[in-house]
Amino acid sequence: GAVVSQHPSWVICKSGTSVKIECRSLDFQATTMFWYRQFPKQSLMLMATSNEGSKATYEQGVEKDKFLINHASLTLSTLTVTSAHPEDSSFYICSADASGQAKNIQYFGAGTRLSVL
């Protein structure tokens, strides 16, 4: 099946620094990728839709200047958490739509746990 790689799997950073998380589709092209956030014992919440070659679409309440998304190629989307603060500590998960393949299916990365000190 389709594989989505997410890196790093775990990152600890100091408050005020920026952290970049990568999401790669390894064996398929994805014009659309999604970024989710999951708090402990909560649902995955959609943060934004990342479209190759265009600006990301953010869900209501998500700060686009804080969570920068870049989707420069059909196999890579990045999420940068800028000026991270302890309240940004969470589990971030990406997914990718398989363009031209089985539609309506998202393939997920294993997630990135961010801890901001």
Place this chain on the structure above:
Amino acid sequence: GDSVTQMEGPVTLSEEAFLTINCTYTATGYPSLFWYVQYPGEGLQLLLKATKADDKGSNKGFEATYRKETTSFHLEKGSVQVSDSAVYFCALRSGGGADGLTFGKGTHLIIQP
């Protein structure tokens, strides 16, 4: 807005027991419905899906039927195995398949030998 409600765990069963994990949803229009499974240390994997009313999704012995009249998509398996221990997420997708997913909180399933 769209929402998904599923029973919260952990759910603990003995091997070979019958499993039901309830899932109900609220959505406008006709969403597609999914069950995803997350094994320890791994990403979410699609378990099964249904795209219209009365469709039954099935995979690996798991089944779920899209019930529009009760807005439900309950997950069932006749005889669970220890290897089924994982977190199960019910989800829906509106917007003709172009949108992100709306998830339930997840149900942690523990199967004891």
